[in-house]
Amino acid sequence: MTTLTAAPPRRLPRARLRRIASLGLYRGQLELLQFFRGTETVVFSLLFPVFALVIFSSMFDGEIAPGVTYSDYLVPGIIATGLMVTGFQTLAISIAIERDRGGLKRIAATPMPRSAYFIGKVIMVLVTSVVETAVLIAVSVLLYGTHLPGTADAWFTFGWVSLLGVTACALCGIALSSLPRNSRSAPAVVAPFAFVLQFISGAALVFTDLPPWLQWIASAFPLKWMCQGLRSVFLPDSYAAQEAAHSWQLGWVAASLAGWVVLGAILCLATFRWTKTRDGG
Template sequence: MTTTLPVQPAKTATPAPAARMPSAFRLALARGRLELKSFFRTKGQFIVIFSLPAIMLILLGSMAGRTPGVPGVTGAQLMTAGMIGAGIMSTSFQNLGINIALERDDGTLKRLYGMPTPRIAYFGGKIIQVLVCMVAEVAILVTVGVLLFDVQLPGTLDRWVTFAWVLALGGVACTLLGIVASSLPKSSRGANAIITLPFLVLQFCSGVYFPFSNVPVLIQHVAALFPLKWITQGMRSVFLPEQAAAAEPAGAWEHPMIALVLAAWCVGGVLLAMKTFRWSRDA
């Protein structure tokens, strides 16, 4: 008598689990590290961005005297507060706008668009780079002002809080404007001029180098439409004595208005960036 053994079913190979894509947050951090390495390795860009505002502050501040209409405040102290505001816009709006325009022109953005990674990671990396550069720029300018021009660091908690929210809202608003402005140049050749020119004009209209009340009234109204005027006003409220508020056109620091305008630019910047941003120069 023969015994029939049961037939064992053939074993099928278990497929290996698919590799899990890193989260958008982790990809943004990785992109941010890459952006920072690239920035600090470009020595010419690194030196100009961090040294030029400090050199301008040292030269112009050394030639400035007392500020008319602001008792106890020197021109150098007023200029330090203004240059801190300009430094925020320089590292966000100007630097970011030019770099994105260059990356669009050389095809970097088009290649990133075709990769299977969240596109938000690209912007997250740029924001990390802007944040690091902005904090470093502000620290340099504050140090120059304290050491050379007797600028006083905020002595109360509320002033530090004001410094923090003006820095944050101003940085976000100018970063978003930089993303929007990056779509204006048709090629990399015109990026520097198209983005730098309005920034230079705004500096002279927004009270960076002299009291804002000395600016013609019509130009004051135009400057008040843009973030830089409100950023510099916020920084003056942090680093200048309280009596300096009398020299402002409204006779006060207007903190609620500063917050409202900068927040509005943050919201408007998001909408404009979503509407205008292009991943390719042919789009």
């Protein structure tokens, strides 16, 4: 008589998740090591926003509204720009270079789960974003007397705007990484997007001073909403009346950034390739 025994509980999914998490953490350490060893990348990604803050603050002076100087206005925009550079520009260029040099093809051929590669990228973006933001805030406080958020609600807003913003930018960067045809063209393809957005999104120039048609274009992209959300954190509530909609529109900020997270994820799934087109990937 055959005795039926219950099948042992399946432990593969949990073990697989632990393996992916472990490999993702290892990959994140490797990504951070490579990032901080690249002098050019560190200077451009981490120090460029600091240079922009100092240069623009030196070029323009005076109040743009009662109790708000241009430097006060510039700080949240430069923080948002730093998040965009780290999440969007750095990822788009670095992944395009890895693909062109065959690095992604080799990774795809290894037993390492492909999701671990993206976990590593996420860790790199999050860590460098925190470092960059801390440096910018420190420079702003020391050189320009920037007042830090004074309430828990303000810090909470700072957190969710930054997290949603850098996530949206990172996903868009991963998606755009498939556009350059080779590593040489990657900076030329990616940089103009970031450069133009900085000037039309209220990061460097007062947003309401721009022509209405430029304001409409900027409103279609996440950087404008990142800047606006962070202004609500660092500027007095009285400045909300100076915004285009005469309010901070935090609900629209959340909805727009969340929408870009979803759209960025869809674009990643639709466009990301592990190999160059001529390799059949």
